[in-house]
Amino acid sequence: MNLFSDIRTLVIDNLNAMVAEGALPDGLGFDNVTVEPPRDPLHGDMATNAAMVLAKPSGKKPRDIAEALADKLAQDPRVSTAEVAGPGFLNLRLDTSVWQTLPSAILGAGASYGQSDMGAGKQVNVEYVSANPTGPLHVGHTRGAVFGDALASLLDYAGYDVTREYYINDGGAQVDVLARSVYLRYLEAHGQAVAFEDGTYPGDYLIPVGEALMAEVGDAYVDQPESVWLAEVRSFATDAMMQLIREDLALLGVEMDVFFSEKSLYGTGLIEAAIDSLRDKNLIYRGVLEPPKGKKPEDWEPREQTLFKSTAHGDDVDRPIMKSDGSWTYFAPDIAYHYDKVQRGYDLLIDVFGADHGGYVKRMKAAVSALSDGKTPLDIKLTQLVKLYKNGEPFKMSKRAGTFVTLRDVVDQVGPDVTRFVMLTRKNDAPLDFDFDKVLEQSKDNPVFYVQYANARVNSVLRKAREAGIDVDDATLASVDLSGMTHDTELAVARKLAEWPRLIQIAARTNEPHRVAFYLYELASDLHTLWNRGNDVPELRFLQEGNTAASQAKIALARAVSVVISSGLGILGVTPVEEMR
Structure with missing residues (x-):
């Protein structure tokens, strides 16, 4: 059940009736006609822009269309009033009976409502996280x-067939740096004194890896x-490192369907095949680029x-x-890698990158557009930085990680449910302040x-109703x-x-x-308001x-509210609680 969709259907049906009657010309498109909540709730329950978007193509005044449409809509028993503004x-006001039947419909649908x-x-x-396999996930990765x-x-809830994917960046020089850092820990495990030079990874998390390597090969690599x-x-x-990353993701309840290795692209002909695909479209050439902006001659x-x-596909400059x-x-x-995704037949690709990947957006969109002949959309979402606070001060880095706050640090402090919900209390491209004290407060501000x-x-x-002998199973309440x-x-x-x-x-x-997350807060606010009004109004x-x-x-x-909250929290990956402790 989708009440807004139902009323939009009612609007479209009446617009078609107006066409049949000659009040509107044939051939009008109704795709841009919307039914949505009005900006000011005092104006009604729903509002439609039908007259505004149809005025120009129909050659009629919008108010004339609105008045004629209002007369027709007002004849439907679901519509109490239809007023032109x-x-x-x-603006439409629905009959009270519409709202009175909604909880029963929700309880009848259960988790499928919405x-x-x-x-x-x-x-x-959906490709996300995709952190370099050089250490534990940090707080930035957590948000992604x-x-x-x-x-x-x-997207799964909305009817898409979704694949969750992690791209392992194991083909670059950073993996050699990781190997050298582990080798130092390996020597350390053999009792040697070592020094971590600039460019190596000094975090304590590599100590057990060095020890495991010693257990695996003994002294075969010493000196x-x-x-x-x-x-x-x-x-x-x-x-x-990938085992460590999998364990980190598991702390958040994140499970990937696919782990794709960058290394698998090398020596297998996959890179050559992708470039040849572009070459066949005359998109590969030898040339000289202009100097970057800001460079002196x-x-x-x-x-x-x-x-x-x-x-040729929307980028600012051509790319080497x-x-x-x-x-x-x-x-x-x-x-x-994206050529491989296109070849796998996806209808839509989504990449979730960190804020430092803003420069990748246009080039990757151009590449996918070229590889798919414009048939496969790519949406790139950037997640901005997270600033951590505790006791009013910036939260210190993890000694274990060496240089950053890890995902485990965050989850250990507040748990996975709080971590996940708070990470979604801001739009992805807005910076996020994560205060360990505030996210655990028991207040409306949390x-x-x-x-x-x-x-x-x-x-x-x-619980109280059952104790009083009242039947409150969903079928009865519906x-x-x-x-x-x-x-x-x-x-x-x-x-x-x-x-x-x-x-x-x-x-x-x-x-x-x-x-x-925003909607759930608003719904909870309405429920709390109703609860509190009951203190003054017994009925x-x-x-x-x-x-x-x-x-x-x-x-x-109330139970209908719980059904929706549970569904919403399920999307966010948060477990609903039945009792506050």
Whole structure:
């Protein structure tokens, strides 16, 4: 059930009737006609822009269209009033019976309420985290992991076939640095004194890796040149780091469907195949780039390079794909990786990058556009930085990590549920302040607590009702008479519940899971308001002493709130609590 979609269908049906009657010309498109909540709730329950968007193509005044449409809509029993505002906006108020039947519909649908078929089974690949396998995940990776995982769940909820993917950056020089760092820990495990030079990884997390390497090979690599041990240690260290990363992700409840190795692109012909695909489209050429902006002439040495003509697909400049020594630039395997994704047949690709990858956006979009002939969209989401605070001060780095705060540090402090919810309390491209003290506060200012408390309150009512011998299973509550639900505070809750299916569609269409967190806070606020009003208005209390039918009606509304909160928290990857401790 999607009430906004139902009323939009009503609007479209009446517009078609106006066409049939000659009040509107044939051939009008209604795709841009919307039905949504008005900016000011005082104006009504819903508003449609139909008259505004149809005025120009129909050659009619918007107000004339709105007035004619209002007359037709007012004849539907669901519509109480249809009023024209301003130049032609149309505000609708729905009959109270619409809101009274909504909780029963929600309880009948259960967890499927709000689920959508808008994805129509289209295949979506969401790549996220994709941290270099050189150490534990840090707090920046944490935000990307939570955002990407929630986005994948949101799209799944909206009817898409989603693949969660992690790209292992194990083909670059940083993996050699990791191998050398592990080798130092290996020597240390053999009792040697070592010094970590600049450019190596000094974190304590490599101590057990060095010890494990010693257990694996004994003293075979001691005092041996790199040519003897580098390749083997690199593989050993990468495997150890990926195991650590998997364990970090598991702390957040993140499970990937695919781990794709960059190393698998080399020596297999995959990079060459991707570049040949672009060459066949006349997008690979030899040329000289203009000097970068801000470079003085004496700092710039023009040289001929092998370039991808990315400007043909919306980029600012063409991009080098091969170095002067004939080796590939870092961009070439990225092209090949996305070529592989395109070949796998996805309908949509989504990459979740950190804030420092802003310069990659246009070139990667250009590459995917070229590789797929513009048929496969790529949406790139950047997650901004997270600033951590504790006791009013910036949270210190992890000694274990050496240089940064790890995912484990955060989860150990507040738990996975709080971590995940808080990471979604800001839009992904906005900086986020994460205060360990505030996120554990039991107050309205803490959205995690506020939403969980609403769900716990509903469950407390259910427990008390059962203790009083009142049947409050969902099937029973779905069949109760809610015609007595007339108070504005109760109807406000119902109106907010009606927005859930529409919210899912908007969030999925824009790839913005933070909208779910925002909505849950608003729904919880409406539930808490109703609860608190019951202190002053006895007839609003969920348990009506001596009146089972009235109690069940009140509880049906509360239980509907719990159904939606549970679904929303499920998308965010947060476990609903039934009791606050």
